[in-house]
Amino acid sequence: MGTLLDVRDLFLYYATRKGPVKAADDISFQIGEGEAVALVGESGCGKTSVGISLLRTLPRNVHTYKGEVILDGEDIMKLDDEEFRRRIRWKKISMVFQGAMNALNPVLTVGFQVAEPLVIHEGMDKKKALKIATEYLMDVGLREMFVERYPHELSGGMKQRCVIAMSLIMNPKLVILDEPTSALDLMTQANIMNLLKRLKRDRKLSYLFITHDLPLASELADKVIVMYAGKMVEKGTAEQIYLDPKHPYTQKLIASVPILRGEKELEYIPGEVPSLIDPPQGCRFHPRCPYAKDICRKEEPPSIEIEKEHSVACWLYAE
Amino acid sequence: MSAPAPVGLKTIFKEMMGTISGKLGVAIIIFLIILSMAVPVYTSPGTIKKWNNPKAWVDYPKCAAPGWTDLFTKKTYCRNMVFNPQDFYKYSESIGGIYRVIYLIGVIEYNYDSFPNIMDGFKISLITNSSENLLVNITLMRPDDLSATLWSDSIYVTGQTLPIVTELSAMDHDIKKGTCTFIRRVTGENIDWKGVIPHIALFAKVDPNMNDPCKAEVLKGKYKLLIWAITYDPDADLDAKFIVYGSVYGLAGTDARGRDITIGILWGAPIALAFGLMASVILGFLHAIFGVMAGWFGGKIDEVIQRATEMLMIIPTMPILILISFLFRVNVWTLIAILVALNPLGGSTLTIRSMVLQIKEEQHILAALAYGSSNYRIMFKHIFPRILPYMVVGIVMSVPGYIFLEASLSILGLGEPTLPTWGKILSDAFNHRALYLGWWWWILIPAILIIITAFAFGLLGYSLDKIVNPRLREI
Secondary structure, eight states, X not given: OOEEEEEEEEEEEEOOTTOOEEEEXXXXXXXXXXXXXXXXXXXXXXXXXHHHHHHTOOOSOEEEEXXXXXXXXXXXXXXXXXXXIIIIBTTTEEEEOSOHHHHSOTTSOHHHHHHHHHHHHHOOOHHHHHXXXXXXXXXXXXXXXXXXXXXXXXOHHHHHHHHHHHHHTTOOSEEEEESTTTTSOHHHHHHHHHHHHHHHHHHTOEEEEEESOHHHHHHHOSEEEEEETTEEEEEEEHHHHHHSOOSXXXXXXXXXXXXXXXXXXXXXXXXXXXXXXSOOSSSXXXXXXXXXXXXXXXXXXXXXXXXXXXXXXOGGGOO | OOOOOOOSHHHHHHHHHTSHHHHHHHHHHHHHHHHHHTHHHHSOGGGGGGTXXXXXXXXXXXXXBOGGGGGGSSSOOOOOXXXXXXXXXXXXXXXXXXXXXXXXXEEEEEOOSSOSOTTTOEEEEEEEOOSSOEEEEEEEEOTTSOEEEEEEEEEOOTTOOSSEEEXXXXXXXXXXXXXXXXXXXXXXXXXXXXGOOHHHHTTBOSSTTTTOTTTOOBOOEEEEEEEEEEESOTTOOEEEEEEEOOSBOTTTOBOTTOOBHHHHHHHHHHHHHHHHHHHHHHHHHHHHHHHHHHHHHOHHHHHHXXXXXXXXXXXXXXXXXXXXXXXXXXXXXXXXXXXXXXXXXXXXXXXXXXXXXXXXXXXXXXXXXXXXXXXXXXXXXXXXXXXXXXXXXXXXXXXXXXXXXXXXXXXXXXXXXXXXXXXXXXXXXXXXXXXXXXXXXXXXXXXXXXXXXXXXXXXXXXXXXXXXXXXXXXX
């Protein structure tokens, strides 16, 4: 399995009146071909910022945006906006947006929206594009009649399928899934997850699966990256993270997952996510960490490789 | 409870037709469109070029009320009667090859309860190609077997180009004098010829008051106009044209220049619709485009558009329009251009900008951006349809404003110089003190049309607003 995407030292800061918001701070990871990487963390820890910085759909108030993003051996950070739009967006990287309810324009038909990337990138005529869009919609499990429907005529799950079809239409190599099932009920969520799994298998897709839902991530992910306050705290294969979490934050996160009909009292992490404008010195997790030591308060922990592919940023494991 | 705003213009139209105000508005607009299309049916298209040419309207009565005025009174009003040369019986003989006598007799069935048009009465035109002077006598023979010699004089042909046309109108001194003699003869009253109104006295029953328009009674029956002429030219010919001007005419009457107001009204309908719609559609789209640009691009473009909008909104349109129209004669199409130049940005620009600010934060816009849509595509394919319903309401609602604007400029005497617009007709009425003189049709008909047009668009806008504005929607 070759490496498809190699992200090195990615920074994304937003400018605000109070100072820069360090939404993604020194992020590095790889995604192999046909591999699904889950990006897990609490709300507001910078997961989506990583996603949009890969696709370069940045808001206006960007403060710092740097790093290397090597896709298929090419540093796409060096491309100018126009070239990026023409060559990368949707052709190589596509995205399924948070909340399908909102990711479709309410006044355009579903078919038109799914077909639109083809019209834009290939200059295809509308009829032909619509025909291909129909195929894709049928591939994600929708009937042909929905092509001419408006989004409000579809259920949440159907809309999500449309958005997935839209993300696949240009045959990208990498699909960023930003909380693709967060607004759906459990059954629909399961259906969508199965669909994503099937598509991954059939089309050899790579996923960057952004979610706050650890159990859900375990369904799909080959590798898991845990983020906290804009920093990567731990990354490893799914087995390593779920079975043997090293970072105190990961451990707490897994402990807070409810189990069906269990007697377990759910754990939670005292305190709250720190402000990303003025993060705590040293390890960003130290105010909430039960094992915090002196050094945690002073210096940022380095990324320590514990075993192959499993690294953790914590002073506890520093020898 | 509010229902979601409908999608697509077809649905909106269907829903609109479900409301009473929508139906009424559409019905009135269809009526106006039929009016617009009726011009070529009612009159030849060339007529309109003659609108400002007084010669084209000599056969028409001046200030005649609409023909249907009859329906509201017990009287039948005098219709316009035109006797062309071929309507006269003609008899001519050459006597001894030295001179020639020509007789012309026109028969007038006068069965109306009112006198001919009080302004003009009648007109006699004599057309001759005689190369010698003519001695002409015109006599009106009345149903009561009395006859009045209206004119007995010579037509001098020396030094004039043929054919020679001599026009005698009812109020000419000669005709007045002739009528005066007639009145003196039949009533024995000694009246001054200057006070004679020939078209009253000649068509009135014999009575001491036969010259008084208020007291005289109409003598109905068969009148004959007898014209005879003697000339020394054996080949001479004489033709006559006789017009009795009606006191009512057509569907909408005539104005002080004898112009048929019906033609003006019919011709004004497409102008009013086209002007109102064009001005509001062009300006509506322009405002919307700038609003979308301001909202979408933000930053400096936004700032410039906003400040420019505020500045343009402060500049008063009407005084500037008056100034421009005062310096240059502007027709309605130039007026649209000036409006566009003065108001490329307006209040709706700011409203639409704020709508776009909200829409552009929605995720589907981010999605569109992510799959590579250009700015242009996002603005016109994704954002524009969202503001379209609002824009359409704005456009429909602003149509009456522009129709009124054109009318107000016309009333100030600064409107369209050549074509008859409704405002222009009103303006002419105003200048001729029509209201003061009781020529109601000249004012009421164009005014009512302006009002119902405004009303129609107002109703449409009202029903559209109810449909597309979620806050006003009810289940």
